[in-house]
Every structure is written in structure tokens, then in C-alpha cells.
Amino acid sequence: MSVSRILRNIAAPKKALTTAAVAAATAGLALTAAPAHAATASADSASQAKAIARKMIPDAAQYNAFSEIVQHESGWNVHATNSSSGAYGLVQALPGSKMASAGSDWKTNPATQIKWGLNYMDARYGSPVGAWNFWQANGWY
Template sequence: MRNHRSPLPRFLDRLRPAQRSDSDSGAAFTEIAAVTILVGMILLAVYQSQVSQTFNDAVREMVCLVEGPECGGETWTEVERPPEPEAYEWNAMNSNTADNQGIGMAIAHNYGWSDQEWNCLDDLWTSTSNWDHTLVDPDTGAVGIVGFLSAEHGDMPSGFAESARAQINWGIDYIDQTYGSPCGAWSQWQATRTY
């Protein structure tokens, strides 16, 4: 029976330097040069073929998915990327929300309003300012918890911009006189974004 040996070990044996004569080492050098040229020709053929272009396009697309529109090509990320958020976020959470809600609840209680009316007042002022008495709407200039403008709502009392209690007192009094209850003001706000 004949012993079949894989061609790879025989090839590797040829690449190993051995104790050979000068003519054998020249043949080994020629074989290495031929293999190197063959590998180079294969790489060149792959590079010039459509396979190479497809591979390069796939890599470029993956890079664009990470880098986004700045990568230079039109990619799906440019179409589906959400708009960049604005630098100023009106109604953002603030550290004094709970304190100001407590003041509001105590003052609203003095008006004899029901729990439903408190919920309407809370919804209204959470929507306008998230109960932040220091807030100024950059678009309209509306001030504080109540989100009022002096041009539309009359003159504000002294210290209005700095005092949560002043804003809440003034706002609840305005709501009581204008709408009779917070739920009336909340309904107006939901319909028009003003009250």
C-alpha cells in the first residue's frame, strides 16, 4: 500500500533550509520567489476584482454607521438620525420642584378646592414650568412657575421673579378670579397653551 502524504508538509519541507548543496539552495530560493510572485498575483487579482470593491464598500458603510453623516457618504443614518435636542429644555426637572409643590398645595388648600382641583393645578404648572420659580422661557419670556407675561397678565408684584411663594399666591389668585378653579385653567391650557 502506498503512503499518501499531504502536499502541505512536503511544501513546508522545501521551504526549510536544509543541508544541501549550492544548487539545492538556489532551487529553494527560486521556489520561494515563485511562490511569493504567485501570492502577489493572486492578491493583485483580488484587489482589482469586484470582490475587492464590494468588501471596501461594506467596510466604508460600517464606518459611516458609526461616524454618521460626517463620514462623507449618503447613509441611512442621515435620514433616520433624530433631530439634535435644543440646548435649553423648558420644563426640565429642577431641585426645588417638591418644595414649590408643597407651598402650592398649602395655598390651594386655603381656597377649599378638591383633590381633583389640586391635580389640575399640578398638571398645569408641571406643564408650564415643572414648578421652577427661576425659569424664564427663552422663546416667550414667560416667568417662573406660573409662566406669566406682564404684557398679558398685568404687573407682577415686587420680588415676583425671585419668590416661589409670590408666584404661587399670585397665580392661584389669578386662576380663582379668571377661571374659578384650576381645572378651568387646565382646560384652557390644554386647548390653547395659554391661560
């Protein structure tokens, strides 16, 4: 049985890792962890984007609504891309290039994406709270 199959078949993470480590050792393999900076970089990027949004959206209710949408749409990943639609960024603009109206750095700058997202939510739903209410009723905005 392969290590990957063992990992898929066992639900408990600790048990899976123990079983995989034993199986790997028996097969003469060594298990190595993924680089820690990969997960940390993503968490750092999300934290930075959230901090920027907090500064741009001082009202707590509006920030919370915006945050809920972004969490559901992209997980606060500035580079999130929907493989089926091509929607891009924190707020999943479709097409992503629409965000160029907020800045030429729309592909990489969370502030630019947040600015565009806020303008979109205000224009279409009146506010992030209005957008979140729509999202909750429809599963999209």
C-alpha cells in the same frame, strides 16, 4: 469621531456612556459627571414649591389642575423664563413683573408666584380646574 457626536448618534444611554467612555479613554480624556447638587437643587426647589402649593390649595382637584399647568408651563422651576416671550416663573406670567402685585419677592419666592397664579386662574377661568380645562383645549392658558 468626537465624544459629543457619539453621544448624539446613539439612542441607548448606557451604550452611549460606554462608547463615550471607551472613545474618551482611547483619546486620553477623562469623563466626569456633572455635580450632583445641580440636579438635586432643582429637584429640591420643585419639591418645596409643590409643598407650598399643596398647603395653599387644599382641594385635591384644584391642586391637581394647578400642578398640571405648572408642570407643563415651567416644570416647577421658579426661575423658568420663556426665551421667546419673556414669560417668567412657575405659572409663566407675561410679563413676569405682573406678579409683583402678589409680593415684591416675585422673582424668587414660589409662594408669591403661586398666590399670583391662583388669583389669575380664579379671575380669568373661575378656578385652577377651569384654567386646566382651557389649557387642555388650547395648549395655553
